[in-house]
Amino acid sequence: MRICRFNDNRVGLVEGNEIVDISGVLDRLPPVKWPYPRGDAFIAALPELLPEIKTLRNTGKRFMVADVKLLSPVAQPGKIIAAPVNYKLHLEEARADTAIHFGSQVKTIEECGLFLKATSSMIGAGETIVSDRSDRRTDHEIELCFVIGAKARHVKEDNALGYIAGFMIGLDMTIRGPEERSFRKSRDTFTVFGPWLVTPDEFGDPSAIDFELKIAGNTRQKANTRNLIFDCKKLIAYASEAYTLEPGDVFMTGTPAGVAPVEPGDILNCRIDGIGEMNVAVCAA
Structure with a gap:
């Protein structure tokens, strides 16, 4: 699996020259309160998010890789x-x-x-x-x-x-x-x-x-x-x-x-x- 972050903090799966938008999976992240936990919440939850990711890959909007702005795949590394x-x-x-x-x-x-x-x-x-x-x-x-x-x-x-x-x-x-x-x-x-x-x-x-x-x-x-x-x-x-x-x-x-x-x-x-x-x-x- 190839996971990217693009444009305005969208999350996508890379399939060949295309990106499937799976940003809806972010709704499954657990709510947090201050003081916020260290590290990247998406990476921490990734194993539990895999079933939802597999569902969204069939329905997500598709973009060409060449048409998006690729951000760092990890949004919030602690170190x-x-x-x-x-x-x-x-x-x-x-x-x-x-x-x-x-x-x-x-x-x-x-x-x-x-x-x-x-x-x-x-x-x-x-x-x-x-x-x-x-x-x-x-x-x-x-x-x-x-x-x-x-x-x-x-x-x-x-x-x-x-x-x-x-x-x-x-x-x-x-x-x-x-x-x-x-x-x-x-x-x-x-x-x-x-x-x-x-x-x-x-x-x-x-x-x-x-x-x-x-x-x-x-x-x-x-x-x-x-x-x-x-x-x-x-x-x-x-x-x-x-x-x-x-x-x-x-x-x-x-x-x-x-x-x-x-x-x-x-x-x-x-x-x-x-x-x-x-x-x-x-x-x-």
Whole structure:
């Protein structure tokens, strides 16, 4: 199943080049009062909503994918958890390029752990990355991302994949500089998720997935998740030792070698096998 959020917060099922509007399923979400529970209510309720979703897919209004504005598939993640230098070749390029490391020591993921990105930096595939610091290098970083579907703490690797609600493409846009990662990577529009959420039953095993980022037809990044230092299972186990994971939390698994600057006017073509592709524009303001 491929679930998207589009236009004015409509929810849809993606079927080929069409989207079936299933927004009526939102009426089944439980009522809440302040203080509101953390996390994404739709993701939390997804298992119970599946029968209604299957009913609505037969009656919902249909749109062409090309005619809608795709938003982030997850509306309200409580946390965006990111894995730094999680591919060996990216670690090597970061250590070799002073424009990336700015004179600081680039540590391994084992040494520096995970970091968090601001949820306010999140946009969807149909929105635009704003690169407005002409005095700084701003790089693209494509990543496989996944969304947590159930509350979890102290998860073992053996059953970690059972906590995943779905997978999506991510862009971790990054201004190079001496500041902390979470500051440089949390500017507005610097976290792109999309184009839709693919449920695990359709996506399959995330341990050997090809992905690629191109600009103007030229490959910038191309890799396979088999080369992750911490794979999806290990990331969940590692993070859940420190954090309580909640429905809607997003993991960004890390980017491979090939990070490079973007310029206003660029279109980032991002593809991950089992998910599809998205084209994301960059503008100056």
